[in-house]
Amino acid sequence: MPVDVEAFYRKYGLLVFSRCRDLLGDDASAEDAMQDVFVQLVRHQHRLHDTAPSSLLLRIATNVCLNRIRTRRRHPEDLDPGLLERIAAAPDEEARGVASLLLQRIFASQQESTKVMAVLHLRDGWTLEEVATETGMSVSGVRKRLRGLKAWVAELEGVVP
């Protein structure tokens, strides 16, 4: 499925920008991240086939922003990490490969980014069923994947939906 970046941007630009703005907190960072999202979209266009563009863009945007948040966390002023920072810094294998590995997971059929699921469920308040629908996985599959982040989010479970 060839990507017409201009057409995709005209249709989905606000969605991507809003998601990035929501996670990163300011317009300038969101605009930079938005560019990353469309670069990733083009680089992985051969894997787009049946995936709904908005759903895919939302997940790419979430991943791109998590990577940026993780980088931002390296700065010493971030002494009190919030939920997003904890998810972004989770020490599973996704934390190693930065964008490429995370995106491989997005595009490679059944492999979905656990961190994206965690953000949707824990931060955005989506139910497990809604996360499952969004990611094309079963509810039990989502639950199982989120268990991998349990150690990181357990202490937060009392304050998130």
Added chain:
Amino acid sequence: MSHDQHIPDWELALYRLGELQPARASALSQRLNTDPELAARLAALDPREAELMVRVPPRVLEAAVADRVEQPAKPRRRLRRRLLFLTAEIALVALLLVLFMPPILRPDQIAEFEEHNVRSKGVDPFLRIYRKVPEGLEELSPDDPVGAGDRLQMAYSAMGCVHGAVLSVDGRGAVTLHHPTQGTLSAELQPQGTVDLPVSYVLDNAPDFERFFLVTGPEPFELTPVLEAARALAAHPGSAHQASIALPRGLDGYDFLLSKP
């Protein structure tokens, strides 16, 4: 989705696209019926999208993405830097056009050039601009001096045209869309008579001039390329008061210049 749950803008954008999951979309629809603030935020997405398309024009984003995709080894060129380069490129092209276009054009080409660019008041559609004074409204003529703080009321005579937009550029390079004030498409014009725009406009302290454009088309047109053309014009404050605006094919523009001595 509980009634107290905060709905982020991206979810509203997804809903607006008709691509939110059916269950969430249904819950959101119900909530929109009882939550005017949320409904207002949904309605505000149209102008926010238009603003985004002006702030980051689609062609600029596409070019920046192409740069990075085609040359992955190249150091990353940030979007803002790309915008800066584009401005410089436009300046160079505009300079070359100013220097070399007039001798090259034949009379028939000049006619065609004018046809697709700005025409002045006559039998064509035109703008009327009034300044609010203590006694009421004072109609201004082109080139009349105005100053910061003047409140202007604009009106148009569409002369049969039914789709249009009103915008302005100023001596500081700012572009302002006056009509319509929201949405991504042109406004429907009243084809006959003189019609006041619903809102007046207070001039800021931008120097030298304020140039207004009435842009018309035979059918509804997207505002983004029109605003992009205005931004390209406004990027050159030294010539923006008189240079042609490169409107998309099929659209016509009619200007009204006010000076700010």
